[in-house]
Amino acid sequence: MATKTEDLTKTDDEQAPEEAAAAAGAEAGTDAAEPDEQLTDESTEDGTGESEEPEEAPQEKASSGVGLGAGAVVSAALGLVSLSGGWIGTVAAARETLVGQLRTSSAASVATQVKEVYGDAWHTTALWAGLFALAALITGVVVLARPAFGVPGRPQAAWIKSVAWAGVSLGVIGLLLAVLKYSDALLALPSTG
Numbered sequence: 001m002a003t004k005t006e007d008l009t010k011t012d013d014e015q016a017p018e019e020a021a022a023a024a025g026a027e028a029g030t031d032a033a034e035p036d037e038q039l040t041d042e043s044t045e046d047g048t049g050e051s052e053e054p055e056e057a058p059q060e061k062a063s064s065g066v067g068l069g070a071g072a073v074v075s076a077a078l079g080l081v082s083l084s085g086g087w088i089g090t091v092a093a094a095r096e097t098l099v100g101q102l103r104t105s106s107a108a109s110v111a112t113q114v115k116e117v118y119g120d121a122w123h124t125t126a127l128w129a130g131l132f133a134l135a136a137l138i139t140g141v142v143v144l145a146r147p148a149f150g151v152p153g154r155p156q157a158a159w160i161k162s163v164a165w166a167g168v169s170l171g172v173i174g175l176l177l178a179v180l181k182y183s184d185a186l187l188a189l190p191s192t193g
Contacts, residue, residue: 065157071143072163078136079170082129082178089128093121111192119189126181133174140168 100116108116143164147156180186 068143068146069160071139072160072167075136075140075143075167076163078132079167079174082133082136082174085125085129086132089125092128093125096121096124114189114192123182126178130175130178133171133178136167137171140164140171
């Protein structure tokens with residue numbers, strides 16, 4: 001406490017020599033380090049002022065595999081949607097049912113009514129499921145084939161391969177089921193005759 005009171009009672013003229021001495025001591029410490037740095041800089045320069053050391057080429061940024069992992073997950077998700085039908089397939093089938101009801105008159109035969117109202121909706125659901133399955137299949141194959149065109153010697157993470165294979169498998173199964181449903185080989189419309 002006494003030193004602080006002492007500093008407060010000193011005038012600016014009395015404090016100036018002490019501050020100057022402290023600043024000179026700090027500069028002397030930094031000046032001592034500077035000549036070493038100057039020697040190192042001068043030793044690497046030739047007469048033109050350029051460095052003799054070759055410049056390093058910027059290193060290419062290595063891929064972390066996030067894109068491939070995301071692609072694998074998307075492939076598996078699309079495969080699951082192809083098996084469940086998805087919201088878009090449900091909406092498209094409902095729309096096709098409505099269109100079928102509007103197109104057929106009450107005087108139409110039962111076979112025509114069943115085909116227009118239910119058959120076309122079933123085929124629409126199969127079509128959308130097939131599109132999702134095809135997207136899952138293509139995405140999974142791209143994820144699995146991408147390392148062949150990437151950096152050599154950099155292996156793909158095991159979980160990415162596993163999820164991509166799951167997406168490809170679900171895509172193949174979904175595509176097969178969609179073809180069977182669309183061709184009426186699986187769960188065909190009931191006979192009306």
